[in-house]
Amino acid sequence: MTTDLFNTPAEEVSRLAKELGETKEAVRELTAKLAHIETRLKRVFPEAFAKLPRERKKSKADGVGELLTLTADTAMALYEQLVEDARNDRFEEVRQKLSSLSVADLSFLRRELGASLGKRKPSQRVLTEVIIGRIRESVMLSKHTNRQQLVDQTESASQKKRDDNST
DSSP states (O other): OOOOSOOOOHHHHHHHHHHHHHHHHHHHHHHOOOOOOHHHHHHOOOOOOOOOOOOOOOOGGGGSSSSOOOOOOHHHHHHHHHHHHHHHHHHHHHHHHHHHHHHHHHHHHHHHHHOOTTTTTOHHHHHHHHHHHHHHHHHHHSSOOHHHHHHHOOOOHHHHHHHHHHH
């Protein structure tokens, strides 16, 4: 009977995979026990686990180092003015007005409009494009007539036809 003192690579991989699985299972059990203990402690001593208010982290989107010059009212007034310019096909003026704003003001305007950046970094160009996207949405939505007006018009037209046919 010959026994090999050294494991083959396949046997070694198999043994390591088994060890890894056992270790992961032990960590899961430990985590579950710790969570159970923490939950019980929070129920018994809620004041010991009171949540502290966190300070909001400053990011580049907030325009760190730049002063904000817009307020909510001025931002919305500016937006309405930009939408009006866009309706009159003056997109170059819209771009000029947006390019004259600081990154902090553009970021504030973007937040007021509820526009998302997604995964893009907040640069002046990106913020300008996001805001112009919202402006274009507003222009497109304002070009269409009210649905209720259309319904009322068709009802009045069909009523007029009935009246003409009855006479």
